[in-house]
Amino acid sequence: MxxxxxxxxxxxxxxxxxxxxxxxxxxxxxxxxxxxxxxxxxxxxxxxxxxxxxxxxxxxxxxxxxxxxxxxxxxxxxxxxxxxxxxxxxxxxxxxxxxxxxxxxxxxxxxxxxxxxxxxxSPQLLNSAPKRLLIDEEQYLASFDGIALDLTPLELRLLSTLARSPGRVFSRDQLLDRIYSDHRVVTDRTVDSHIRNLRRKLEQACPGEQPIESLYGVGYRFQLADG
Missing domain, CATH: 3.40.50.2300 (Response regulator)
Known part of the structure; x- marks a missing residue:
């Protein structure tokens, strides 16, 4: 958009x-x-x-x-x-x-x-950081600082949800609702596992920077530094 x-x-x-x-x-x-x-x-x-x-x-x-x-x-x-x-x-x-x-x-x-x-x-992701994070949800492609991210479809939905509302804190339950379209029964700690994998892949693309922040007892938010 x-x-x-x-x-x-x-x-x-x-x-x-x-x-x-x-x-x-x-x-x-x-x-x-x-x-x-x-x-x-x-x-x-x-x-x-x-x-x-x-x-x-x-x-x-x-x-x-x-x-x-x-x-x-x-x-x-x-x-x-x-x-x-x-x-x-x-x-x-x-x-x-x-x-x-x-x-x-x-x-x-x-x-x-x-x-x-x-x-x-909630500035649109592609307008707010065109040189840093790009996501194509239709083709399931993402890149960070020009480096392709090897994400699963679920990880891409998770990253897209967080990044399209920079600064907004999402609870684990809210993230589960967005990433599991079939509303399967999973524990909220499942989100933690996906976040760990996502952070690792972002760190590989841009060492020393981690845009996904955790708020103890609350949830996660995305904060992207200016590029």
Whole structure:
């Protein structure tokens, strides 16, 4: 994805979708609109958007299910939109990998502000460090400072998840949700093993530098020095 990639609006209320679209366009963002939950995953697999505004209640498939599947293969920023107050506690925990949430009714200006905040907080990997870390998720290729990384598909998903949100701390459970698409039952220490392998391969590519940091009792984050 690039700065030209659209903001994907997934909303089945035509007037609300049009309102968000108009405000985002006025703020300088390209947009794309979908109105059915079944359309989202195929669309993102074809062309990943810059960010997704994802309504909770959708025809075909609800937003929580969509978010969970998206997180099995993509780290695209997701803002959930809900009118169901009883879901707020769940969304606040962001257990399914959403980056933020907005409750209906809301001001379209608030939507634009949230989008800007998320994009500032989570700069796109290829734009933020083009000479240091490159990841091609479609071809399962990665390089660090121009040196190819021999990663397994799982290690690549793990690195991509961490690196697309630099500075953000991910718990082991959050990382497990993202790297195992079949939601198999594994211990959270499985993540530690994958992190060790990933660190070793990064160290081989760039001795003396380790961008994956651990926070005792919390999880892991990615911090990349300027190249």
């Amino acid at each position: 690039t700065d030209d990639s659209p903001i994907l609006i997934v909303e089945d209320e035509p007037k609300l979708a049009a309102l968000m679209r108009d405000y985002l366009i006025a703020a300088g963002y390209a947009t794309q609109c979908l109105d059915n939950g079944l359309q989202v995953v195929p669309a993102v697999r074809v062309s990943e958007p810059r960010l997704i505004l994802l309504d909770l209640m959708l025809p075909g498939r609800d937003g929580l299910q969509v978010c969970q599947e998206l997180r099995s293969f993509s780290a695209v920023p997701i803002i959930m939109i809900t009118a169901r107050v009883e879901e707020v506690d769940r969304l606040l925990g962001l257990d399914l990998g959403a980056d933020d949430y907005i409750c209906k009714p809301f001001s379209p200006r608030e939507v634009v502000a949230r989008v800007k905040a998320i994009l500032r907080r």
